[in-house]
Amino acid sequence: MKKRTAEPFKIKAVETLKMLNDEERKQALEKAGFNTFLIDSEDVYIDLLTDSGTTAMSDKQWGALMVGDEAYAGSKSWYKLEKAVKDIYGYKYVIPTHQGRGAENLLSQLMINEGDYVPGNMYFTTTRAHQELNGATFVDVIIDEAHDSLLDHPFKGNVDLIKFQKLIDDVGAEKIPYLCLAVTVNLAGGQPVSMKNMREVYEICQQNKISVMLDATRCVENAYFIKEREDAYADKSVKDILKEMLSYSDGCTMSGKKDCLVNIGGFLAMNEEELYTRAREMVVLYEGMPSYGGLSGRDMEAMALGIYESIDDNYISHRIGQVRYLGQQLIDAGIPVVKPIGGHAVFLDAKKFLPHIKQEELPAQALAAALYLDSGVRAMERGIVSAGRNKVTGENNVPKLELVRLTIPRRVYTNNHMDVVCDSIISLYEKREQIVGLKMVYEPPTLRFFNARFTPLSVNGELMS
Ligand SMILES: *Cc1c(COP(=O)(O)O)cnc(C)c1O
Numbered sequence: 001m002k003k004r005t006a007e008p009f010k011i012k013a014v015e016t017l018k019m020l021n022d023e024e025r026k027q028a029l030e031k032a033g034f035n036t037f038l039i040d041s042e043d044v045y046i047d048l049l050t051d052s053g054t055t056a057m058s059d060k061q062w063g064a065l066m067v068g069d070e071a072y073a074g075s076k077s078w079y080k081l082e083k084a085v086k087d088i089y090g091y092k093y094v095i096p097t098h099q100g101r102g103a104e105n106l107l108s109q110l111m112i113n114e115g116d117y118v119p120g121n122m123y124f125t126t127t128r129a130h131q132e133l134n135g136a137t138f139v140d141v142i143i144d145e146a147h148d149s150l151l152d153h154p155f156k157g158n159v160d161l162i163k164f165q166k167l168i169d170d171v172g173a174e175k176i177p178y179l180c181l182a183v184t185v186n187l188a189g190g191q192p193v194s195m196k197n198m199r200e201v202y203e204i205c206q207q208n209k210i211s212v213m214l215d216a217t218r219c220v221e222n223a224y225f226i227k228e229r230e231d232a233y234a235d236k237s238v239k240d241i242l243k244e245m246l247s248y249s250d251g252c253t254m255s256g257k258k259d260c261l262v263n264i265g266g267f268l269a270m271n272e273e274e275l276y277t278r279a280r281e282m283v284v285l286y287e288g289m290p291s292y293g294g295l296s297g298r299d300m301e302a303m304a305l306g307i308y309e310s311i312d313d314n315y316i317s318h319r320i321g322q323v324r325y326l327g328q329q330l331i332d333a334g335i336p337v338v339k340p341i342g343g344h345a346v347f348l349d350a351k352k353f354l355p356h357i358k359q360e361e362l363p364a365q366a367l368a369a370a371l372y373l374d375s376g377v378r379a380m381e382r383g384i385v386s387a388g389r390n391k392v393t394g395e396n397n398v399p400k401l402e403l404v405r406l407t408i409p410r411r412v413y414t415n416n417h418m419d420v421v422c423d424s425i426i427s428l429y430e431k432r433e434q435i436v437g438l439k440m441v442y443e444p445p446t447l448r449f450f451n452a453r454f455t456p457l458s459v460n461g462e463l464m465s
Contacts, residue, residue, distance in 0.1 A: 005321075006415070007318060008312075008314040009411060012059055017045055018043065020376055025376055028040070028372075029372055033441070033453025033455075034454040034456070035365070035369075035453060036368045036378050037049070037380070037450050038453070039372065044376060045375065045377060045420075046375075046376065046377045046378070046420060047378050049380050050409075052258060053262075053263045054263075055257070055261045055263065055306075055410040056410065057261065057262065057306070058306075061262070061305050064304075065298040065302060066298075068296060068301045071297070073291055074291055075292060075297045075300065076297075077297035077298070078096065078291040078292060080301060080304040081096060081303055081304040082094050084304040085267060088242065089246050089307075091251060091269035091270060092271045093270050093271070093273070093279075095267060095268040095279045095280065095283050095293060096283075096287070097265075097266045097283070097294055098266065098293065099264060099265060100126070100255025100266045101126040101127075101266075102286065102293070103254060103255075103266050104126055106283060108130040108136070109282065110278055111177040111178055111211070111213075113135065115135060115175065116135065116136045116137075116176065117138075117139055117171050118139070118178065118179070119141045119159075119164055119176065119179045120140065120142075120179065120181070120182065121141060121142040121146075121158070121181060121182055121193065122140060122142045122182065123187065124187060136177075141159050141160055142185065142188065143158045146191060147400060147401075149339070150338075151339070152340050154192075154230075155192055155193060155230075156188055157183065157184055157191040158197040159179070161197075164179070164204065168204075173208035173209060178212065179210055179211070179212050179213070180214075181193065181212055181214050181249065182214070183198075183216060183218065183219045184225070184344075186217070186344075188342075189342040190221065190345055191340075192225035192229075193222060194230055195226050195230055195245060195248075196230070201248070202249065211250040212249040213253065213270075214249045214251070216252035216253065216259075217259060218258050218259050218343055219242060219245065219246070220259045221259065221344060222245065223241040223242040223245055223311075224241075224316045225320070226245070228320075237311075237313060242311060250272060251272070251275070252268075252270075254266050254267050254268075258410075259310050260306040260307050260310060261306030261310050265295055315411075319411075322415060322418065323341060323342070323343065323344060323345065323346060324341045325415055325418055326408070329418075329419075330346065333422075333429070335353070335426065336349040344407060345405050347403040347404065348367060349403060350363040350364035350366075350404055353367055354366065354437075357437040358437065359383070360384070360396070362381075362383070362384060362438045363437065364381045364382065364384070364403055364404050365383070365385050365438050366435055366436065366463065367435065368380060368381050368404045369454070371425065374428055375421070375424035377420070379404050379406045379407075380405045380407065381404060382404070383399060383404075384396060384397070384399060385440070385449045386399075386449040387399040388448055431464070434464045435464060435465075436464070436465055439457050440453070
């Protein structure tokens, strides 16, 4: 018999959850206009909206808050953070920022000239927005497999070297300041990039004098996938794998709110001195002195410790294991999910879950609402609502994937919580024909998914017929 394993931590402080009854959840959902973003956190039982900044810190991190050095310049806490980044990530220079997008802003301004091209393995919303704001055109160079939700491929985040080479041939290397390589790829479902691919991409970039800048937000999760799936890495530590991964890059932007195990924070790191000198000047304008970058001393203490905690093999294997624990149970029950299960989330395929609801009737939004109604579990729509409208024609963008994202916060929930989520989804699947589509009754002009309001397409206004 395979021995079961449990969380590699015990619980020292608890946060009591309010458990609403059926009628109360129904009211909360109606009040929120059937948009899970608009539900009050205190009305949520299990919150799988995002893994960003929702981490539970360790007792050591909480203890370190007290020793934070809040000096305006030359804080002791800053030196601890700098040392942690250099030790674990291996870059020569570090600039702290308030979160990931602060680093993206600096990097994009520092490296992009009007008319440049920035290739990437899919895009992330803020990353791409900063590139475009600075006059660059984003070019997707991820392998085609990434766009197929059912295709099982160990490294769906890989760069397609032929697509990348074609871009170099078409626009010229001098128009490409850097390639932005996300490890793992959030939008593809938390899918990793292989070490082999990173090595090859770096080689092409070096030959063409193009920098490789990582979006390192979930790099530890990526390292763990390499350990599991790539020949010759099974016996290496996640720490060593991570070091090697980052050696195939010239710098990174980091959102500490994910793999650095803190609620706020980030940094920009690089090896080139000239870029660092310019970044030190610019950070003062947008974030603060280069020794705090928008963070308090205590934030930097917590992030420095989180960086070390994140590379503990027991931590990271539990982290990925918990996401898979949920995903595999759903797969075994015949629920349509994106495969393979990624590093930070399980994605339900709403088109396949609710085939009777046309995409214009917002199946993923309806499914996320139905899940909250059933059990107080909060997920997020990633489909036609999130995709917004075409800026020129005003028509809805119609994405191929219509998904509900169940994002697992780090160290927050036990596997029992995952069982509750799983049972709720299975029970919804059994009565899926009762779920009706939605119609948007309020549509904000930008990033509509945050604030849009909906109403069920049923005669009596009920979500379940
Ligand atoms: C969260 C995230 C960012 C942005 O980081 P923030 O800390 O939220 O500003 C960038 N890239 C990826 C892949 C992310 O998931």
